[in-house]
Amino acid sequence: MELIPRMHPSGNWLRVRDTVYRSALERNIAKGAPDMEHFWGVELPALLQHPECRRQPLERVADLQAKSDAI
Numbered sequence: 001m002e003l004i005p006r007m008h009p010s011g012n013w014l015r016v017r018d019t020v021y022r023s024a025l026e027r028n029i030a031k032g033a034p035d036m037e038h039f040w041g042v043e044l045p046a047l048l049q050h051p052e053c054r055r056q057p058l059e060r061v062a063d064l065q066a067k068s069d070a071i
Contacts, residue, residue, distance in 0.1 A: 005052075010039035013060050016047065 005015035009025045016024075024043065028034050047053040 008039070010034040010036055011044060014044075014047070014053065014056055016053065020047065 005017060006021040008014040008016045008021065009028050020043075024035075024039070027038065048057070
């Protein structure tokens with residue numbers, strides 16, 4: 001039962017379904033560190049195919065641009 005999306009263990013700005021979170025967390029635990037190569041090269045491109053994840057990077061970029069402009 002998925003009620004609240006969790007922050008991805010490797011890309012902590014991205015909210016994902018519980019099943020995605022669990023598989024990423026298990027991979028990170030097995031490796032002993034965040035698997036950033038897998039996240040950026042495989043997992044993130046696949047996640048961006050889903051509409052609920054696609055808008056998040058755009059919102060993140062807009063937020064970071066606003067913070068940058070405020071500096």
